Amino acid sequence: MGKSKRGGGKVLDCFLPGMIHLDGKRGLYPAISLTGRKCMLGCLHCKGFLLEDMIPARGPGELVRILKELEEKGMKGALISGGCDPAGRIPWEKFLPVLYGIETQLFLSCHTGMVVDKKTAELMRLSGIRQALIDVVGDEETLREIYRLPSLSLLENSLSNLFECGPEVVPHVVVGINRGKIKGEFKALELLERWNPSLVVLVVIMPGPHKFPSPPVDEVVEVFREARKKFKNLSLGCARPRGRYRYELEERLLEEGLVDRIAIWSERCINKAKEMGYKIRYHLTCCSVPVDTEG
Numbered sequence: 252m253g254k255s256k257r258g259g260g261k262v263l264d265c266f267l268p269g270m271i272h273l274d275g276k277r278g279l280y281p282a283i284s285l286t287g288r289k290c291m292l293g294c295l296h297c298k299g300f301l302l303e304d305m306i307p308a309r310g311p312g313e314l315v316r317i318l319k320e321l322e323e324k325g326m327k328g329a330l331i332s333g334g335c336d337p338a339g340r341i342p343w344e345k346f347l348p349v350l351y352g353i354e355t356q357l358f359l360s361c362h363t364g365m366v367v368d369k370k371t372a373e374l375m376r377l378s379g380i381r382q383a384l385i386d387v388v389g390d391e392e393t394l395r396e397i398y399r400l401p402s403l404s405l406l407e408n409s410l411s412n413l414f415e416c417g418p419e420v421v422p423h424v425v426v427g428i429n430r431g432k433i434k435g436e437f438k439a440l441e442l443l444e445r446w447n448p449s450l451v452v453l454v455v456i457m458p459g460p461h462k463f464p465s466p467p468v469d470e471v472v473e474v475f476r477e478a479r480k481k482f483k484n485l486s487l488g489c490a491r492p493r494g495r496y497r498y499e500l501e502e503r504l505l506e507e508g509l510v511d512r513i514a515i516w517s518e519r520c521i522n523k524a525k526e527m528g529y530k531i532r533y534h535l536t537c538c539s540v541p542v543d544t545e546g
Contacts, residue, residue: 263505263529265521266514266538268330268489269304273515279535280358282330283308283317285346290334292365295397296428300459302334311349318355327536328358331380339366339400343374350378358540360384360421365400367409372417382539383413384452387422389442390435397428407442414446421539422448423488426474427456427466436474444481450512451478452538454488455500465492468499475509486512486538505529514538 267278284305293299308314314331321329333341341364350359360382361375367385375383387410388394391403400406413420424439443451455471456463478485487510491497501520504510505527513520514537521531534542 261527261529262532263510263524264512264532264534264538264542265516266486266489266512266534266536266540268514268537271515274518276533276535279325279327280329280537280540281306281321281326282332283314285309285314285331285333285341285343288334291337292335292339292399294335294399296425296456296459296463299334302332305332308346311346314346315349315353318353318357318359322355322357326357328360328540330360330362330384330537332362333364335364335366337399339398339405340364343371347371347374347378347380350380353379355379358536360537360539363409363413363417365398365409366405367412367417369412369416372412372415375413376416376418380418382419382421383417384421384423384539385409385413386428387424387439387443388428388435389438389440390429393429393435397430410442410446414448420446420448421450421452423452423454424474424478425454425456425490426471427463431456431464431466433466433470433474437477440474440478440481448482450484450486450539451482452486452488453478454490455492457490457492465496468496468503471500472503472507472509475504476507479509484511485509487514488538489514512538 268280269278270281271278282305284302287307288302290299308317359380361380363383363385394400394403498519502523505523
């Protein structure tokens, strides 16, 4: 568990992304889709479902207008995302140029898509995007059957381009992404060791259009144990099953000191952390955003 730079004690940083309401707090970090609800790739675990609640920005001018409105409304930042084409790319070439001239206090992060070339990675950084979020898979079958991409080398090249040329990279590992099975998660963590990211986010496949089951909590905890051996900072991201499953998972991770951050906390999680002597800090952003710059 993380150590507080201010007080020297144990700290649990809790995040509320999007514009979700929870415990009297409201997230101030909405998500924007550059393709509306459209995704041509159609990954089996999502099928465009995750785009439905995002703010649609179907052109560069509309993106600029949305960002200005969000800043006027007091938002802290925004996650820029969108659907992919059949090759796994989001149409960044249309949108990145307009970000160059924007003066904004918003902290901008992006879901990169699964395939990112070196030029696009560099343009992301130069355009003012502060963080690049990307799913990391360690198994060829998972990439082919779930993400509908032909080769793991495409993802490895994207990671190299982003880490070498892009903004800060915050990789996400979806535990159980292959139909609820643990298949490639440990290899994904091994792959990431090459770049030693400052933060890794782990999420768990949850009920959706795919109808995949969630993996047993014991198996998810084992993935977190391995991640804790390799990386300094870990976050339990917002995607995970709710109800009894989440309570058990959150409490197990707290008891073993396997997370520094939790998105969309439960009251039971907070009570457990307080019982264990943790100081709770709340942030109204995505769990990837640095707490010292989140404003």
